[in-house]
Amino acid sequence: MSKARTLAKDATVFGEKVTPLCTKCWRQQNTEGQLKIDERDREEQLLERCAQVGRGTASCTSPSSPMEANAFRVAGLILRSKFPDEASRLLAASQDYFDINPDELVETAEALRRSWVPGLPRFRDLLSVKLTQGAR
Numbered sequence: 001m002s003k004a005r006t007l008a009k010d011a012t013v014f015g016e017k018v019t020p021l022c023t024k025c026w027r028q029q030n031t032e033g034q035l036k037i038d039e040r041d042r043e044e045q046l047l048e049r050c051a052q053v054g055r056g057t058a059s060c061t062s063p064s065s066p067m068e069a070n071a072f073r074v075a076g077l078i079l080r081s082k083f084p085d086e087a088s089r090l091l092a093a094s095q096d097y098f099d100i101n102p103d104e105l106v107e108t109a110e111a112l113r114r115s116w117v118p119g120l121p122r123f124r125d126l127l128s129v130k131l132t133q134g135a136r
Contacts, residue, residue, distance in 0.1 A: 043118055050075045051130035053093050054086030061093045066104035067116040069097035074108050074117050078124045083131050
């Protein structure tokens with residue numbers, strides 16, 4: 001049985017007080033209600049979201065945050081030569097967000113520093129795999 005399923009109400013996990021999101025989900029909320037997820041899971045969610053928007057299969061292409069908008073922009077820039085259609089969808093989605101919120105655009109180096117995107121070679125390679133798998 002997973003750790004989250006064994007938590008009834010508030011509990012302490014890895015020294016932090018947490019409340020389960022649900023009995024089926026191992027992800028936890030801390031006492032301030034913020035979702036705590038593993039860095040690799042966050043990366044996987046970002047990759048999946050970028051791939052869906054890039055392929056045009058996302059139900060909503062609008063970025064939900066400055067982090068996501070900047071990640072779409074970076075993904076579009078690093079994928080232009082190998083996946084031009086997907087890159088243009090990602091860049092268009094990010095541009096729509098920045099047209100409304102211009103002060104939330106950051107340089108690529110700043111997005112990397114804030115850990116909004118993985119390292120560029122890793123981001124490009126993992127996203128390329130996701131896009132290639134989706135084309136099958």
